[in-house]
Structures are given as structure tokens and as C-alpha cells.
Amino acid sequence: MSEATPELAFGELTEVVAFLMEIDKLKSIQRRTKVLGTQRQENTAEHSWHFAVGVMALAPYAGDKVDINRVVQMALVHDIVEIDAGDVLVYDLAGRAAVHAREEAAAERLFGLLPEPQRGHFHQLWLEYEAGETPNAQFALMLDRLMPVLMNLHNRGQSWVENGIRLEQVLSRNAFIGDVYPALWEHLKRHLDAAHQDGWLK
Amino acid sequence: MSEATPELAFGELTEVVAFLMEIDKLKSIQRRTKVLGTQRQENTAEHSWHFAVGVMALAPYAGDKVDINRVVQMALVHDIVEIDAGDVLVYDLAGRAAVHAREEAAAERLFGLLPEPQRGHFHQLWLEYEAGETPNAQFALMLDRLMPVLMNLHNRGQSWVENGIRLEQVLSRNAFIGDVYPALWEHLKRHLDAAHQDGWLK
Numbered sequence: 476m477s478e479a480t481p482e483l484a485f486g487e488l489t490e491v492v493a494f495l496m497e498i499d500k501l502k503s504i505q506r507r508t509k510v511l512g513t514q515r516q517e518n519t520a521e522h523s524w525h526f527a528v529g530v531m532a533l534a535p536y537a538g539d540k541v542d543i544n545r546v547v548q549m550a551l552v553h554d555i556v557e558i559d560a561g562d563v564l565v566y567d568l569a570g571r572a573a574v575h576a577r578e579e580a581a582a583e584r585l586f587g588l589l590p591e592p593q594r595g596h597f598h599q600l601w602l603e604y605e606a607g608e609t610p611n612a613q614f615a616l617m618l619d620r621l622m623p624v625l626m627n628l629h630n631r632g633q634s635w636v637e638n639g640i641r642l643e644q645v646l647s648r649n650a651f652i653g654d655v656y657p658a659l660w661e662h663l664k665r666h667l668d669a670a671h672q673d674g675w676l677k
Numbered sequence: 678m679s680e681a682t683p684e685l686a687f688g689e690l691t692e693v694v695a696f697l698m699e700i701d702k703l704k705s706i707q708r709r710t711k712v713l714g715t716q717r718q719e720n721t722a723e724h725s726w727h728f729a730v731g732v733m734a735l736a737p738y739a740g741d742k743v744d745i746n747r748v749v750q751m752a753l754v755h756d757i758v759e760i761d762a763g764d765v766l767v768y769d770l771a772g773r774a775a776v777h778a779r780e781e782a783a784a785e786r787l788f789g790l791l792p793e794p795q796r797g798h799f800h801q802l803w804l805e806y807e808a809g810e811t812p813n814a815q816f817a818l819m820l821d822r823l824m825p826v827l828m829n830l831h832n833r834g835q836s837w838v839e840n841g842i843r844l845e846q847v848l849s850r851n852a853f854i855g856d857v858y859p860a861l862w863e864h865l866k867r868h869l870d871a872a873h874q875d876g877w878l879k
Contacts, residue, residue: 483831486861488713488861495827496827496828498711498727501723501726502712503712503715510704511701517704518722518723520722520726521704521722523726524753525697525700527726527729528754528757531750531798532693532697532799533795534795535794535795536690540863547749551729551730552733555730560706575705593737595775597733622697625694626698629685662686663687674739
């Protein structure tokens with residue numbers, strides 16, 4: 476089979492092309508959630524697409540303080556660090572804390588492949604998302620949490636059941652959704668309670 | 678295993694959630710290009726992510742007439758119709774012509790799952806991309822062509838070799854890149870010629 480191709484020259488685009496080929500690896504980072512109706516785990520690249528389209532689809536409910544275009548870009552960039560740092564389940568609190576330094580180093584290396592001004596732009600988007608303080612970052616974080624909750628609600632709690640996650644963990648780790656979008660959280664809680672009553676969410 | 682979950686109520690978000698769960702199917706639409714360094718074909722959801730990040734990474738070279746945020750959104754939406762219409766290889770000219778009516782029906786059905794104003798917004802993005810006339814659509818089409826060419830150049834022509842595609846087809850079907858970004862096309866032609874000399878692109 477083929478050997479790895481040495482970096483190809485593309486003039487002013489040489490670094491950009493090298494970056495785009497490097498981030499192809501995000502398609503091989505596995506998450507716990509499975510694609511609906513299949514036994515295949517979704518990867519972080521396709522999750523990032525789904526999340527970004529979710530931002531577009533929820534735009535009318537975001538309020539005036541949210542810049543939808545910036546949140547779309549945040550969704551596209553937010554998990555690129557997983558190429559070096561891996562995906563850690565949102566319910567794995569110790570793992571989440573431990574991975575932070577690895578993610579910072581990953582951001583330096585990966586966004587550092589780009590020339591300026593793209594390097595600074597991508598890195599700033601990631602830092603804003605990680606800090607979680609601006610209305611844009613809060614809307615992004617809300618949706619990043621929401622997507623796997625919705626997928627689980629439509630798939631009889633697949634990743635919760637497989638990872639032994641219980642109702643109280645789902646409620647406590649996702650209560651942030653209610654801080655950003657209270658009406659949505661009321662609906663989610665109702666479906667989560669129903670899932671618990673049905674017995675497929677312990 | 679689980680049965681399909683009936684549509685869940687989410688108040689003003691009920692239709693949006695149903696749309697987001699339906700488009701999960703884009704993760705199961707296979708393209709011909711393989712993820713670099715693997716034997717797995719990429720799917721259209723992860724391609725759409727890669728394409729959208731490519732738009733962001735090439736933003737400084739796009740010129741004043743291109744609205745990068747709109748092109749990013751176009752990239753995210755452009756292939757959702759493949760859920761109903763399937764992916765057709767860019768070199769399959771008869772297939773491309775035949776699929777157009779199926780894609781129009783797919784756009785009606787899929788974007789029609791959304792409420793307004795999202796429905797109209799998504800549909801307009803897709804129509805603008807398909808028409809290929811605005812600077813935004815031309816930049817998007819250029820990048821959609823560019824991504825698999827770059828991946829093939831970094832993977833010894835994997836999808837070209839597997840589908841019997843020859844140098845003259847790659848040149849003629851992708852010359853549009855040169856209309857939008859002449860300097861980039863010069864670099865690509867040089868690498869394509871070198872691939873032909875090396876013997877892995879016939």
C-alpha cells in the first residue's frame with residue numbers, strides 16, 4: 476500500500492493544506508454515542524457537523540446576544556484538539572479534569588499548523604468555547620450537551636445504558652442546558668423522567 | 678434491540694428536533710474517498726465538516742465578494758439532500774444529470790421538516806449552492822471539488838485508482854478550481870502531472 480505522502484507545496488496555501496490533511500484524523504476519533512439505527516459509534520468530525528447544523532437550526536431561539544455565525548465556527552473547531560487528546564465522556568469527571576492540559580498542548584500544535592491570521596482565529600474560538608463565559612460559548616456548550624441527550628432519547632439511552640449512566644447523572648451533568656434555555660430543559664426533564672419510568676434509564 | 682422512538686414533543690423545538698434526528702442519516706451516506714491512512718470510506722457528514730473547516734481556513738484568500746459565514750453554512754447544508762438522493766461520483770456525468778430531480782424532491786422533504794424561517798434559510802442556501810452563480814456559491818463549489826483532490830494527492834490517488842479515473846478526467850472535471858483560484862490550480866496541475874509521471878494516476 477502507499478507510503479505517507481511528504482508535505483506537498485501549494486504556495487501561500489502550503490500550511491493550510493497541511494492543516495486540512497492533519498485534521499482528517501478527527502474522522503477517526505470515536506465517541507460513545509452511536510449513529511441512530513446503527514451499531515457504529517459516531518466520530519468527532521461527524522458530531523461536529525451535526526452540532527454546527529444544530530446551531531443553525533436553533534438560531535431563532537438564541538436571543539440577541541448570540542452571534543450565530545461565530546457559534547457555528549466554534550462548533551466546527553471545538554473538538555479538533557481531540558486528535559491529540561482523545562474524547563472523554565462528559566460523565567467521566569476525573570477524566571475531564573485530567574485531559575485539560577493535553578487539550579491545551581493539542582490546541583498549540585494543531586492550530587499552530589496554520590498561518591496567521593487563521594491560527595489566532597481558530598485558537599481564539601477554541602479558548603472562548605473552553606472558557607464558557609460569553610453568550611456565544613454558553614449557547615455552544617448548551618448545544619454540545621444537547622445533541623447526545625437528544626440522540627439518547629431517540630435511541631433508548633444507548634450510550635447511557637452501555638456506560639452505566641443513571642438518571643441523576645444525566646440530570647446533574649446537563650442542568651446547564653436549563654441555564655441557557657429553560658423551556659427546553661423542562662421538555663428534556665419530562666422525557667428523562669418518562670425514560671426512567673419506562674425502565675431503560677436507571 | 679430498540680424500536681424506533683416516536684417523535685418526541687419539545688414545544689417550539691419539536692420540528693427542529695425531528696429534523697436534527699432525521700439528518701443523523703447523513704452519517705451513513707458513503708463517499709468514494711477514504712479517510713487518510715485507513716480503509717474506511719468517508720461519509721457525507723464528516724466530509725461536510727471537513728469542507729466547512731476548509732472554508733474557514735481559506736477565508737483570507739477568498740476576496741471581498743465572498744461572505745465566509747454564508748459559505749460555511751452552505752458547506753454544512755449542501756449535501757443533506759444525499760439522505761434521499763445518495764452520493765454520485767463527480768466523474769459520473771450521466772449519474773449527476775439523473776440525480777438532479779431526486780435532489781430537488783429531497784430538499785423539499787428534508788428542509789420541509791423545519792419550521793420557518795429556518796426552512797427557507799436552509800433551502801435558499803442549497804439553491805444558491807446548486808445554481809453556482811454567486812461568488813459565495815463559486816467559492817463553495819471550488820472547495821467542494823478541492824477537498825477530494827487534496828485527499829487523493831495525499832493518498833496516492835486512492836479513489837481515482839479504485840474508480841478508474843484518469844489524469845485527463847481529473848483535469849477537465851476540476852478546471853473550475855482554476856476559474857476561482859488560478860494560483861491554486863497551477864499548484865494542483867503540477868502535482869497531478871507529477872502523479873501521472875510517477876504512474877499512480879493513469
